[in-house]
Amino acid sequence: MGADFHSRIHPVRQLAVLALLSLGLAACKTEKDPDQPTILGVPPVFAYLGVEYSYNFGAYGGEDILDYSLTNAPSWLALEDTSNKARQGIIMRGVPGLTGGSRGEADLGKTEGINLVTTDGRMAGAQPFDIDVKYNVMSLDAEPFTEGESPEIPASNREQCTLPDLETEGEHSVTINLYNDDGSVSGTRELTLPTRRVFVKVTLDQPSVTRVAVAFELLSDYDASSCDVGFSPPHQNCDHSASNAGDAILGTDIVGLGSNSSMPRDETGESELDYIDYELDEQGFYTRGVITLEPGITECYLPLEVVEDSFAEPVESLRLALTEVRSGLAGLGSGNGGVVTNLSIQDNEPVLSLETVNGGGRDTLNVGAVREYVARLSGDRDRDILRSSATPKTPPHVSNPSSLSSDWKTETGLRMTN
Ligand SMILES: [Ca+2]
Ligand SMILES: [Ca+2]
Numbered sequence: 001m002g003a004d005f006h007s008r009i010h011p012v013r014q015l016a017v018l019a020l021l022s023l024g025l026a027a028c029k030t031e032k033d034p035d036q037p038t039i040l041g042v043p044p045v046f047a048y049l050g051v052e053y054s055y056n057f058g059a060y061g062g063e064d065i066l067d068y069s070l071t072n073a074p075s076w077l078a079l080e081d082t083s084n085k086a087r088q089g090i091i092m093r094g095v096p097g098l099t100g101g102s103r104g105e106a107d108l109g110k111t112e113g114i115n116l117v118t119t120d121g122r123m124a125g126a127q128p129f130d131i132d133v134k135y136n137v138m139s140l141d142a143e144p145f146t147e148g149e150s151p152e153i154p155a156s157n158r159e160q161c162t163l164p165d166l167e168t169e170g171e172h173s174v175t176i177n178l179y180n181d182d183g184s185v186s187g188t189r190e191l192t193l194p195t196r197r198v199f200v201k202v203t204l205d206q207p208s209v210t211r212v213a214v215a216f217e218l219l220s221d222y223d224a225s226s227c228d229v230g231f232s233p234p235h236q237n238c239d240h241s242a243s244n245a246g247d248a249i250l251g252t253d254i255v256g257l258g259s260n261s262s263m264p265r266d267e268t269g270e271s272e273l274d275y276i277d278y279e280l281d282e283q284g285f286y287t288r289g290v291i292t293l294e295p296g297i298t299e300c301y302l303p304l305e306v307v308e309d310s311f312a313e314p315v316e317s318l319r320l321a322l323t324e325v326r327s328g329l330a331g332l333g334s335g336n337g338g339v340v341t342n343l344s345i346q347d348n349e350p351v352l353s354l355e356t357v358n359g360g361g362r363d364t365l366n367v368g369a370v371r372e373y374v375a376r377l378s379g380d381r382d383r384d385i386l387r388s389s390a391t392p393k394t395p396p397h398v399s400n401p402s403s404l405s406s407d408w409k410t411e412t413g414l415r416m417t418n
């Protein structure tokens with residue numbers, strides 16, 4: 001009765017048990033004792049450096065208390081001492097790279113034909129399996145940044161580090177070149193500009209049992225000595241040469257930490273983030289540092305600061321690289337060759353466009369005729385605008401909305417709107 005009821009409710013499970021029984025019998029092809037000790041289970045094929053690996057084997061059969069032993073196992077892997085010997089089954093565990101002699105990367109790779117042997121003193125059962133140890137890979141991910149904006153950190157199912165406060169603005173001082181009409185450098189100017197915090201997501205594939213600290217660095221192809229043909233530095237045709245177009249200037253367009261910024265704090269603002277350290281580069285800007293993921297954390301946020309300048313710029317690109325594991329065990333990419341992700345900064349300067357009074361984008365005008373057009377400036381203007389003219393080779397001119405407006409009105413008969 002009980003069995004009938006059970007079979008109606010759990011026909012699938014009963015089938016599975018039967019299948020396991022027949023598999024177990026098939027595996028031990030010699031003269032069979034039905035009470036042969038048998039191990040159940042298939043341990044995971046992959047293990048990761050610095051990450052706990054554990055598996056609980058089931059067992060049945062045998063006439064007495066079962067004893068277990070591992071053969072051909074990697075040194076990091078061991079059977080757990082069972083205090084309750086009457087229990088059937090056994091747990092094997094270990095941390096590749098750490099347990100069994102802290103062999104680090106020497107534990108990488110595949111071990112084939114590991115055997116878990118169980119015996120009741122008279123008969124033995126065996127369960128062969130393989131384990132392949134891989135790097136616990138760290139990777140980077142970032143959305144495009146927009147000058148003047150701080151993004152939200154999206155929700156995550158992963159174990160997160162303390163979320164950084166991105167709202168608080170920072171401040172950064174830069175020195176820019178001033179140019180004569182021929183593009184030669186006439187002097188420099190110190191500008192102190194607000195910054196907005198952005199972030200790059202740092203993920204660890206698996207939860208590490210130890211703290212993992214990794215060095216990072218901002219990189220850009222921008223090179224002030226890469227001039228247009230016929231020019232030599234310092235010159236505007238070097239600072240803003242064709243080959244530098246679209247490359248962010250580290251320390252000017254973006255930094256890890258602004259020169260006058262306070263260290264990033266947690267979301268409540270109560271304490272400084274303890275997982276990020278910034279370091280100075282050769283130019284004296286904080287464009288590198290170390291990020292530390294505590295044990296178990298698999299997702300963290302590396303705060304950077306985009307300088308909110310008032311230069312009209314194309315979309316600028318740069319890169320963030322993870323360069324070195326300073327402590328713990330993590331792979332920088334699947335082959336541990338390094339991790340690099342592309343970053344981009346979209347400009348937020350107003351864009352000036354001309355249209356007819358009726359909003360048309362095209363018009364025809366007889367020579368000598370006069371007509372009123374609308375110059376439309378996109379974006380908000382709550383301060384002076386540094387207007388750079390249409391071609392990137394000409395110097396940025398400093399002006400402000402009122403003088404721009406009156407200039408345009410008197411000289412061209414245009415009306416400014418916003
Ligand atoms: Ca910029
Ligand atoms: Ca801006």
Ligand SMILES: [Ca+2]
Binds near residue numbers: 311347349
């Ligand atoms: Ca800008």
